[in-house]
Amino acid sequence: MYTAKNLTKEPPRSPRYRLSNYALMARMIDKGRADLQGNVGEYHFACPLDQSLFEFKGVNADEVKQLLASGAADEQVLSWFDSHGTPRTAEEIKTWSKGVEGYRPYDDPEKRDWFAGECARLNLKPESSTLIGYLEADDAASFKN
Numbered sequence: 001m002y003t004a005k006n007l008t009k010e011p012p013r014s015p016r017y018r019l020s021n022y023a024l025m026a027r028m029i030d031k032g033r034a035d036l037q038g039n040v041g042e043y044h045f046a047c048p049l050d051q052s053l054f055e056f057k058g059v060n061a062d063e064v065k066q067l068l069a070s071g072a073a074d075e076q077v078l079s080w081f082d083s084h085g086t087p088r089t090a091e092e093i094k095t096w097s098k099g100v101e102g103y104r105p106y107d108d109p110e111k112r113d114w115f116a117g118e119c120a121r122l123n124l125k126p127e128s129s130t131l132i133g134y135l136e137a138d139d140a141a142s143f144k145n
Helices: 025-037 048-057 061-069 073-084 091-104 112-120 131-142
Strands: none
Touching: 025 048, 025 061, 025 073, 048 061, 048 091, 061 073, 112 131
């Protein structure tokens, strides 16, 4: 049984932290476990970023949440992802993760204004900031002592 992080007191792992070459995986796991324990704070399991991971692998949030509720350790979650949904090669996973890490919402006209406002709040330059960089800065600002 894995002990969930209390996301009212500390952030989830960075979306950049890779488990088995998957960006987002560790963060999604942390949010899912915290959600099950009722201490997810301002975070959201199955948010659009989590959904991008689920869509890439061809699994759904309810299945993943059920797996997390079973007490699965990180390694068991990775094994489950390997055996469910759309089969992916190590190269496909690396390429997808690199794309996630490089995504800049400012380049998307529909997200530009929102992202510029969020970046301003954190003193980031929206034109050069990635979503992952923004999330890491937001985590740091949210849990500053």
